[in-house]
Amino acid sequence: MLDMTVRPRSEAGTATPGTPTRAEAGRLRRAVPTGLLRRSVSPLLLLLVWQAASSSGLVSPQTLASPSRILSTAVGLTTDGTLPRNLLVSLARAGSGLAIAVVAGVALALLAGLSRLGEEAIDAPMQMLRTLPALALVPLFILWFGIGELPKIALVALGSTIPIYLNLYKGIRSIDPKLLEMGRTLGLSRAQTIRQIVLPGALPDLLTGLRFSVGISWLMLVVAEQVNANSGIGHMMTDAEDFLRTDVILVGLLVYALLGLLSDQVVRVLERTLLAWRPSQGGRA
């Protein structure tokens, strides 16, 4: 959060209009490492203030655990196996939910995007579902599926299917008609047209959808695990709430943040490899 508020100011500072003189250019080159250093000053200072406030007893550990305490708790939870075990459970839920979402979203988008009948049957319900906040389904899902793995995976799957469907469907429908026409003059069959033109053309949109889906899958999981669960990161955090263990809660938050960051990077790498043909991806052969 802090990092994000600092960035625009520093960018505006380095974007000097006009051609920089030699001296200016030298200053700008040096400004990169010092800028990074300068920008890390305030977060570090904040950590120090936080630690000082905790150590002096100004902030009680029931309100907010100290940074050093969070670190030692993280190490403890890792070595005693609590964190890895819950993390694996959470990962399995998010992973299987996301896998279902990818299969369902891609299948529905292909049906709706490639056939008139499919569009009529699928698109309207999907567009209606889109307006529904998936999290509001939690009580219903608990009633239907109980408190096992099913409601959690179903919630992740439902929430993540929507962006994949919407983006891929849009991608299929916005294929350049000139390319389709070219395919006709080359005598491509319908299957060839889909494989050579439609699917690769819609791939960038599919990946955009996937990126949204990955984000949503974590969001769904957080809620599902905090409402009812006996394992998973979310459960670990709600459990800690009962014992006023803010250190454990903060470790959970940290893990969620890292997971979000990591999965976003995975999708970025996917984009770079699969969309190598785009000049912006550095795809010069």
Next chain:
Amino acid sequence: MSYERPAEPAIRIEGLTRRFGGNAVLDRLDLRIGPGEFLALLGRSGSGKTTLLRTLAGLDPVEEGEVLVPRNVAVVFQESRLLPWRRVWENVTLGLPGRDARDRAVAALEEVGLGHRLEAWPLTLSGGEAQRVGIARALVREPEFLMLDEPFASLDALTRLRMQAMVGRLWQKRRCAVLLVTHDVDEALLLGDRAVVLDSGRIRTELPVALDRPRRHDDPGFAPARRALLAALDVHETV
């Protein structure tokens, strides 16, 4: 103006009419193209050139009249229309059957001088290179009838001259029937055996181009032919 038509035309169009909302874009059009003939089709914007080409390419339906074209046709569009997500050689083999597709694509690309860009992504090509890939993609199918829809219109002047010479060479080697749709009178005279001017959906002028090949701008017959074609297009060059 006499022109001896071959007995068996490669392309035969009779009474072709195409209407858009009651407006006849093509109006009882008759046209024949002989086997191996290079026909240049000129006309102002909206004269029906594009509609005629699209009909011959099978992209537009024949609603009135009769159209006979060989089965094996190929089209080169004004924009190269390459698939950006397929490498250059894969664009050329698109829809091409057979195990030797890649070899044939490589040969076609070498013919248009792009043997060194086989693995390139289309978005990294220059306009002239992309258009040459489009030509290779058409030629690799060994068409009996090749349609070129203003293929050089968006290229710079020097590239255009080079491409015209290249198309002329390739055609002389292959001798397929060609329909070149163009705005450019010089281009029509450099390449065509015959130039026809389309106006309001009908052939208004038909001019055999009796200039020796290889064609040159400074051929004494060039200027009169050019004047005649420009006059048919309602352009009178006096400054």
